[in-house]
Amino acid sequence: MEDQIQPIGREFISLGPITIYWYAVLILIGIGVAYLWVRYESEKRGLPKETFADLLVWALPISIISARVYYVIFRWDQFADSPLSVFNIREGGIAIHGALIGAVLTAIIFARVKGLSFWKIADVAAPAILIGQAIGRWGNFVNQEVYGGEVSREFLEGLFLPEWIINQMYINGTYYHPTFLYESLWSLVGVVILILLRKANLRQGELFFSYMIWYSVGRFFIEGIRLDYLLIGETLRTAQFISLVLIALAIILWVYRRIVVKPPRYLDTDGKKQ
Numbered sequence: 001m002e003d004q005i006q007p008i009g010r011e012f013i014s015l016g017p018i019t020i021y022w023y024a025v026l027i028l029i030g031i032g033v034a035y036l037w038v039r040y041e042s043e044k045r046g047l048p049k050e051t052f053a054d055l056l057v058w059a060l061p062i063s064i065i066s067a068r069v070y071y072v073i074f075r076w077d078q079f080a081d082s083p084l085s086v087f088n089i090r091e092g093g094i095a096i097h098g099a100l101i102g103a104v105l106t107a108i109i110f111a112r113v114k115g116l117s118f119w120k121i122a123d124v125a126a127p128a129i130l131i132g133q134a135i136g137r138w139g140n141f142v143n144q145e146v147y148g149g150e151v152s153r154e155f156l157e158g159l160f161l162p163e164w165i166i167n168q169m170y171i172n173g174t175y176y177h178p179t180f181l182y183e184s185l186w187s188l189v190g191v192v193i194l195i196l197l198r199k200a201n202l203r204q205g206e207l208f209f210s211y212m213i214w215y216s217v218g219r220f221f222i223e224g225i226r227l228d229y230l231l232i233g234e235t236l237r238t239a240q241f242i243s244l245v246l247i248a249l250a251i252i253l254w255v256y257r258r259i260v261v262k263p264p265r266y267l268d269t270d271g272k273k274q
Contacts, residue, residue: 030135070098148177
């Protein structure tokens, strides 16, 4: 039976010389759903109506570039003999942490220019980022990437996965951990937690710190299962190191802002710079 398993095609549609891949479609769906969320929530929190539409104009391309730069830095040996291949992102090679770094830096500058609170923007965006990540990981599923170590078919069946997911995890004659699915589900649970924390009316910035901690904890452990990973040096997995840094940074900023800054609450409707 297994020799008859065929993977899901990567192509969504092909129009002559133009091919659109499922990966791109799912990433765009994730961005679209996330945008609908922040647009609705930002108006309730006192931010100007077009805040996130204006921010996306800058953050989206910068995030793509930073995601690629991040990947290239930690996989330079892959591009050293052919530097021009750095620009060929159609073959894959972008990293979520790189995209997040680019998005956050863009949002900080954007907030300063617009006279808005970066922390308010970050808090509103936090659940939406997890929504986008949860949907976007299914692009990795279609591409048969972001998977973990070898497992048996019985193991996957024991997770009560539908046949089409099990079959897609059959790669080159072997079944693998669906780590894309683990991260997608972890992100969805995080969305629920952040929504509950939003009702608890934390101080500004603390929803975003909660996102940093939640995502980083999950990513740290899931990264330990994955077979495709970036390295710092010869043994240190980049995503695990970055996850620990983000957890520590979130806790330090949380405590500092609580004790020293004493910012307003999340449900405060003033979106101006604090």
